[in-house]
Every structure is written in structure tokens, then in C-alpha cells.
Amino acid sequence: MDDEDLSLLDITQPDSPLDHLEDLDAETDVPGPDPEAMLALLELPDPGQRMQAARAFCELVDERAVEPLIRLLADPCPLVRVSAAYALGRNPSPKAVAPLIAQLEQDWNGYVRKGVVWALGNSLAREALSPLVNALQTDITAVRLWAASSLAQVGVACSDLSNAAIRALASALNQDPATVVGGNCAWAIGQICRELPAGPTYTFGVDALIQALEDVRDLGVRDDARTALLKLGDSRGLQVIEELEGEGLL
Incomplete structure (x- = not known):
């Protein structure tokens, strides 16, 4: 997939990584998602429900969601995969680093790779350095943009x-x-x-x-x-x- 195929992907707002998700931080009178319900939805066969649940964990922080979100990185639906990647960025865990790196190396979808690169930056993991450098050197524009931001996070967190x-x-x-x-x-x-x-x-x-x-x-x-x-x-x-x-x- 080249840059033209991702012409709708907003690369001009590097301060808003969740650019294709709703503003989950906006003030609202509506109660936030129920973690228990969302955990259950992560495992359902309907991709729309899995995506809804993964997006909920872009707001919720719950260690129990990490394992199912890691599994969703390999979901057949790219909308589920990108939501899972951003959710893992909100719920960073050492367990997610290797699966994120593997997905970055194999996923054909630029939206997903962009989310994965963002999540790797939030992981602050030293193992993320090499794949982020590779993304900065070889990937499409939107992914290279976020690889630079994520390298800053890793470079600050791991001084060596x-x-x-x-x-x-x-x-x-x-x-x-x-x-x-x-x-x-x-x-x-x-x-x-x-x-x-x-x-x-x-x-x-x-x-x-x-x-x-x-x-x-x-x-x-x-x-x-x-x-x-x-x-x-x-x-x-x-x-x-x-x-x-x-x-x-x-």
C-alpha cells in the first residue's frame, strides 16, 4: 500500500494519534464504557463488537485487556487491528512489545502500522528501537512521521x-x-x-x-x-x- 492509497490518513496532526477514532477524552455526561462488558465483547465473533470493545480500551486502562488485545492484533479485520494497536498504546505492557513488532513487520495496512508504531513509542521498550528505525527509513509517510515521534520517546526513556x-x-x-x-x-x-x-x-x-x-x-x-x-x-x-x-x- 502506497501513500496514495492512504490519502485519507491525516498526517498533518502529529499531536493527535487517535485521528480516526472519536475524541475519547472529550467531556461528556454519558458514562464511560463498562470494563466488564468491553472485556466480554473483545472475544465475540462479530468484528463490529470487537472493534467497539478495542476502541473502549483506548480510554480504559485495564491490565486484563492486554492479552485479548494482543490476540486482536492478528484479527482479519483491519479496523479491529488498528483499534487494538491504539488500545495497547493506552495500555502498554512488556507482553505486547514482541507481538506489536511482529505485526509492524507483516501488516499490509498502513493505518494499522501507524497505530502499532504509536503503541511501540508508548511502550518505552528498548526492543522497539530497531523496528522504529526501520519504519522511519522504509515505510510510508504517515508511518515515518509517527516513527520519529516514537523514537523520541524511546530515546528519552532509554538513555543508552x-x-x-x-x-x-x-x-x-x-x-x-x-x-x-x-x-x-x-x-x-x-x-x-x-x-x-x-x-x-x-x-x-x-x-x-x-x-x-x-x-x-x-x-x-x-x-x-x-x-x-x-x-x-x-x-x-x-x-x-x-x-x-x-x-x-x-
Whole structure:
């Protein structure tokens, strides 16, 4: 499935991963779903009921749902699979990491892979690094976008993986053809660097952002790199921004 086949998939709102589910966090007078009833629905033969239950666990947090949700990752219905992936992102568990990775590697549906990548980021699992890097390098635009965000989460949670995460993000920052992906890579590098002490990995991240400012032609990506550097408050980055602004290049 290519980008054109996923033309309805909103890739412009990286702050809203549940973009094809209802706003489950909106205030309402209607009582929330009953966990016991939803647990039962997860096992029913009707795919509409399974999807309804999986979507309910995008709101509910209940450890009992993890095992049935893992099974639903292999459901024949892609709407059930994507709902199960997002639900596992809301209910992260070490038990779900390997099944999520396996589904990412084999699922033909881009919506599902996007949900899986989001869930892997929320898992904060070190095992997620390699499949997320691969998704950032090879998948469709919408999945690459979320792979960048998820790499930021893993890179922050597992400090010993921050170098590998930043290097993958830096490569995509300067090479990815999609503005939204490059911009999200700049954001992700900034997020990881904010949690790092001064050192080689931090310096490499700042260098990547500065290089994007100086070399990347896309104005949107350059603006995101500029924003990341401003939020970092790095003196070297601020000096480069000041110089480029003085020259009318920003």
C-alpha cells in the first residue's frame, strides 16, 4: 500500500494519534464504557463488537485487556487491528512489545502500522528501537512521521539508546522527502537532547539541527529545526540562528 492509497490518513496532526477514532477524552455526561462488558465483547465473533470493545480500551486502562488485545492484533479485520494497536498504546505492557513488532513487520495496512508504531513509542521498550528505525527509513509517510515521534520517546526513556535514535532521526531530518517527517525529526531530536547532559551525543544532535538550518531547502523543516534549537537554548545554536537571521536567511 502506497501513500496514495492512504490519502485519507491525516498526517498533518502529529499531536493527535487517535485521528480516526472519536475524541475519547472529550467531556461528556454519558458514562464511560463498562470494563466488564468491553472485556466480554473483545472475544465475540462479530468484528463490529470487537472493534467497539478495542476502541473502549483506548480510554480504559485495564491490565486484563492486554492479552485479548494482543490476540486482536492478528484479527482479519483491519479496523479491529488498528483499534487494538491504539488500545495497547493506552495500555502498554512488556507482553505486547514482541507481538506489536511482529505485526509492524507483516501488516499490509498502513493505518494499522501507524497505530502499532504509536503503541511501540508508548511502550518505552528498548526492543522497539530497531523496528522504529526501520519504519522511519522504509515505510510510508504517515508511518515515518509517527516513527520519529516514537523514537523520541524511546530515546528519552532509554538513555543508552539516545545516540542510535538521534543518528537515525538526523539522517531522516536531512533526507526524508516529506516536510512533515523532516520537521517531526527535528522536534524529536530536540526532545531527546533536552534530556541529555553535555557530551558527544548532545553535540551530534545540535549539529544535526544546525545543519538542517543551513542546508535543508524546505522552509518548514528549517523552521522546525530553529524551534527545536530555541527550546534547547543551546548557545551555539542560538548564535547560528542570530547569524542566519542577520543575513536574512531565516
